[in-house]
Amino acid sequence: MSAPNAAPYYYVPGPSKWPLFAGMSMLATMAGAAGWVNGASWGPMLNLAGILSTLIVLYFWFGDAIGESESGKYNARIDSSFRWSMSWFIFSEVMFFGAFFGALFYARSITLPWLGDLDHKMIWPDFAAHWGGTGPAGTIEPFSTMGPFPIPTINTALLLTSGVTLTISHHALRAGHRAKTAFWLFATILLGATFMGFQAYEYMHAYSELNLKLTSGIYGSTFFMLTGFHGFHVTIGAIMLSVMLYRVLKGHFTPEHHFGFEGAAWYWHFVDVVWLGLYVVVYWM
The missing domain is CATH 1.20.120.80 (Cytochrome c oxidase, subunit III, four-helix bundle)
Structure with missing residues (x-):
């Protein structure tokens, strides 16, 4: 956070697709892991796909947060949160x-x-x-x-x-x-x-x-x-x-x-x- 006092309000971001994508990715990760430990042939691939998709989601999601911070949308209240x-x-x-x-x-x-x-x-x-x-x-x-x-x-x-x-x-x-x-x-x-x-x-x-x-x-x-x-x-x-x-x-x-x-x-x-x-x-x- 580079400028926490730039915004005089508590910034609330708009609706985001990333929580939904994150939930789906983590579900795929755990379903793949469950299949893997139980000997299912599809388990390792689904687990790997879930992990990769989770990392991609986190990259873009946190990228959005970093962009909001650097653009001066965060203030001391956001910092406290x-x-x-x-x-x-x-x-x-x-x-x-x-x-x-x-x-x-x-x-x-x-x-x-x-x-x-x-x-x-x-x-x-x-x-x-x-x-x-x-x-x-x-x-x-x-x-x-x-x-x-x-x-x-x-x-x-x-x-x-x-x-x-x-x-x-x-x-x-x-x-x-x-x-x-x-x-x-x-x-x-x-x-x-x-x-x-x-x-x-x-x-x-x-x-x-x-x-x-x-x-x-x-x-x-x-x-x-x-x-x-x-x-x-x-x-x-x-x-x-x-x-x-x-x-x-x-x-x-x-x-x-x-x-x-x-x-x-x-x-x-x-x-x-x-x-x-x-x-x-x-x-x-």
Whole structure:
């Protein structure tokens, strides 16, 4: 937002086709995913088509919003609305990850000891009540659990460093140093991309050498759900920061008014905090 005080009113855009197109695209994405996991031949193609169409819709939809901002249609009231909207969005993401952390806690701290007590030995005589156990013979293929070294620890350092570089970039923008802003923002994006590269390698290592898969009991499902969704959020955050880098280079922000940058930074710092929780709970405990 370059000129939030230009308009003396609360700008309300006219009817838009993008919400309808976004809903249709996301429906296609999820229908394709459902077909894919159930072995339907059309599932992967429909899923890919849904993802691509969603990205196209977002490109044009956010492009409209950027155009409205740069043309001076937004004011301080719109800025406040954006801040509240981003705050509630991040809160919804907190609850999203909270559900998975809750599932992990319930499985490991409540269900696991309960299934391993003396009363259940007759039902599951071969069950070992320790996290990462393989269950009764023949139910789950043997696998090894994932430790914190070296890749998870390297990724922790990468994300923590990216939080620092993003903060430097933000302070540079507030000081009016556009070149410095772009440099440190690019460094942040590069660190995020490196994180994703290491996570892809970690997944290949888990599948090929540890035999750790999504089907490896509750350990495998919670591990891949938590780390996989976090990796997805890192990817989304890197895309958001890339758009902000493009806008910085185009001269869209001013030192006083740059909520687009701030909103992306909030999201990235949220992703950093979630990873710290994952690093401790998933890899160390």
